[in-house]
Amino acid sequence: MPGLVSRIKAFARSPQGRRLVAQGRSAASDPRKRSQAMQLLRRLRGRR
Template structure:
């Protein structure tokens, strides 16, 4: 399990990971995307 965590940390530090993090932060700041995520999580929780 520690290997998986280290690989995630390594990806997060890479330029590609930094782009993914920035994209996720922009999406999280958008009210429409937040609503979409909320409805998706609600659907997943009902199962």
């Protein structure tokens, strides 16, 4: 049974994985989405 990392690599090479990676890259380059993600991380870290 393949390990988790190899399964993730295989998914990233698939057409669906490539599409998701492209969406992630475009969202990361958008300043508004980037600030929303940072706010979410701050909230999640503050709940501990």
